[in-house]
Amino acid sequence: MSAVIASLRVRAAAGLAFCLCVALALVALAIAFGTSSSTARAxxxxxxxxxxxxxxxxxxxxxxxxxxxxxxxxxxxxxxxxxxxxxxxxxxxxxxxxxxxxxxxxxxxxxxxxxxxxxxxxxxxxxxxxxxxxxxxxxxxxxxxxxxxxxxxxxxxxxxxxxxxxxxxxxxxPLENPKVRASVCLDCHFGSAQQDQFVNHRIMAAGHPRIAFELDLFSTLQQHHNEDADYVRRKGGTDSVRMWATGQAMALERSLTLYGSPGRGAEGVFPEFYFFDCHTCHRRISDEPSARPTNITNPGRPIPDGMPAYNDENMIMLSAAARVVAPDLGRRFDADARGFHAALARDRASAVAAAGRLRETAAALADAFSRRSFGRAETLAIVDSIASDAISPRFTDYEGSVQSVMAIDTLLNALVKQGAISSGAAGSIRADVNRAYAAVKEPNSYRPVEFRRALGGAVGRIRALH
Structure with a gap:
C-alpha cells in the first residue's frame, strides 16, 4: 500500500472518494497576485x-x-x-x-x-x-x-x-513551513501574479472545474514521504491543525490580494465573478407570481438581496478557528469581514479598501496560526466552533459547506494523530462524517438545512468523546 493511501486509512471511503474527486479536478487552478506576504516562497x-x-x-x-x-x-x-x-x-x-x-x-x-x-x-x-x-x-x-x-x-x-x-x-x-507551503500550492490551486495562472470566470464558464483548496487535506493526498523520527528530527513534525488553519488564512489573503488587483478584479464592465460565490447567482430563475426566493439569509454577509456574495468559505473557517485561538483578533476579523461585504454593495473603491483591511487581519491570523501548536483541547474546541450557533448559520451556500466538512474530517484525523482519539473511536464516527460528505456531493442538489443536520451529527459524535 502506498504511503499516500496508508496515511489515509482512517478516512472513510465516501469521504476519501469525495476528496479524490476534488484533488483530481483541481490540479490546474490559478490567479494573479502582487507583493503580499502570501507570495513568500522564500x-x-x-x-x-x-x-x-x-x-x-x-x-x-x-x-x-x-x-x-x-x-x-x-x-x-x-x-x-x-x-x-x-x-x-x-x-x-x-x-x-x-x-x-x-x-x-x-x-x-x-x-x-x-x-x-x-x-x-x-x-x-x-x-x-x-x-x-x-x-x-x-x-x-x-x-x-x-x-x-x-x-x-x-x-x-x-x-x-x-x-x-x-x-x-x-x-x-522549505515546504515544511505551512506559510511557504500554502503560498506554493496556492499559485495553482488559487492563483499567482503570473500571467497564465488565473482561472477566471470565462474559463470556468467554458467548463473548468470550480476552485477549492484545503492545505492539510490536499497535502495528505499528495504525500510521498514517511513522517518518521528522522523526518521529525530534520524538519519537525507536521501539526495538521496548524497546517489547516494557516492554509485557510493564506487562501483568503491570496484571494483578497488578487481581488484588489486592477488587472484581476474586473473583466470589462463586470466584476471578475470568479471571486464570488457561484450559487448566489446560479440558482433556479422564475418570474411566476408564486415564485419564492431560494436564497437563505447569511448573517456574515450584510449585502442586499440580489447581489452576488463574495466567496467566504475561508472567512467562515477562519472565524471558527480564531474564536478559539485568538479571540481578540477573531473579533477584529469578523468586523472586517462584515465591513468588506457591506463595502461590496457600495462601489469598487470602497470594496478594495475594505479588502485591504481584511487581508491584513487574515495575514495576522496566518502568523498567529503558523506559530501555534494545537493540542487535543484546542482541536476539539475548533470542531465545536465550526458547528456552533455562531458559525453554522453561515453555511448557506455550497462552497462554505464543502470547506466545513473537509475541516471536520481533517480535525478528526488530527485528533487520531495526536492520540486524543483512537482509530476505533474515529471509525465509529465515520458514518456521520460520510453523511456530511454526501450532503455536498452534488452542488446542484445541495440543501443547507440537511447539510447542517448532517454536520451537526458528526460533530455531536465527536463532542461525545470529550
Missing amino acids: AAGDSAMHLGVASCAGSTCHGRQEGDGKVVRQDEIKLWQEDSSAGGTHSRSLRLISGPRGQAIAARLGIGNPASAPMCLGCHADPSPRRGPRFQQSDGIGCEACHGGAQNWIQSHYTVGVTHARNVAQGMI
Whole structure:
C-alpha cells in the first residue's frame, strides 16, 4: 500500500472518494497576485534552473520501485506517478487537459491545443522558463514545481550528512513551513501574479472545474514521504491543525490580494465573478407570481438581496478557528469581514479598501496560526466552533459547506494523530462524517438545512468523546 493511501486509512471511503474527486479536478487552478506576504516562497529556487524529474530518478535517489531506503523512502517518483491514487495527480496534470474535457474547454475558449496553450500550461505543467537538458514538459507538475529549481541545491541534497537547512540555503523551498507551503500550492490551486495562472470566470464558464483548496487535506493526498523520527528530527513534525488553519488564512489573503488587483478584479464592465460565490447567482430563475426566493439569509454577509456574495468559505473557517485561538483578533476579523461585504454593495473603491483591511487581519491570523501548536483541547474546541450557533448559520451556500466538512474530517484525523482519539473511536464516527460528505456531493442538489443536520451529527459524535 502506498504511503499516500496508508496515511489515509482512517478516512472513510465516501469521504476519501469525495476528496479524490476534488484533488483530481483541481490540479490546474490559478490567479494573479502582487507583493503580499502570501507570495513568500522564500527561496532562490524560483529563479534557478529546473533540471527535470529525470535528475531525481536514480535508484540511489528517489527512483526505486520499493520504499526501502534507510533515510527516505526512495520510491517517491513511483508514488508521484501512481495512476490509481490522488498521489499521482500532479504527474497526470498535462494528460488531464489533453483528454476530451480539456479539448472541449479549449475549443470553447478558442485557444487551440490545450497541451500547448500558455493559459493551461501555467498550472498543468512546470511553468519555469529556465530548463535543463533533462527537463520534460510532459512530466506535468514535477518535483521542482513545488520544491524549487534544483540547479543550486541538488549537489548538496545528495551529499552525505548535509542538513535540510543547508539545502534550503541553497534554494530548496522549505515546504515544511505551512506559510511557504500554502503560498506554493496556492499559485495553482488559487492563483499567482503570473500571467497564465488565473482561472477566471470565462474559463470556468467554458467548463473548468470550480476552485477549492484545503492545505492539510490536499497535502495528505499528495504525500510521498514517511513522517518518521528522522523526518521529525530534520524538519519537525507536521501539526495538521496548524497546517489547516494557516492554509485557510493564506487562501483568503491570496484571494483578497488578487481581488484588489486592477488587472484581476474586473473583466470589462463586470466584476471578475470568479471571486464570488457561484450559487448566489446560479440558482433556479422564475418570474411566476408564486415564485419564492431560494436564497437563505447569511448573517456574515450584510449585502442586499440580489447581489452576488463574495466567496467566504475561508472567512467562515477562519472565524471558527480564531474564536478559539485568538479571540481578540477573531473579533477584529469578523468586523472586517462584515465591513468588506457591506463595502461590496457600495462601489469598487470602497470594496478594495475594505479588502485591504481584511487581508491584513487574515495575514495576522496566518502568523498567529503558523506559530501555534494545537493540542487535543484546542482541536476539539475548533470542531465545536465550526458547528456552533455562531458559525453554522453561515453555511448557506455550497462552497462554505464543502470547506466545513473537509475541516471536520481533517480535525478528526488530527485528533487520531495526536492520540486524543483512537482509530476505533474515529471509525465509529465515520458514518456521520460520510453523511456530511454526501450532503455536498452534488452542488446542484445541495440543501443547507440537511447539510447542517448532517454536520451537526458528526460533530455531536465527536463532542461525545470529550
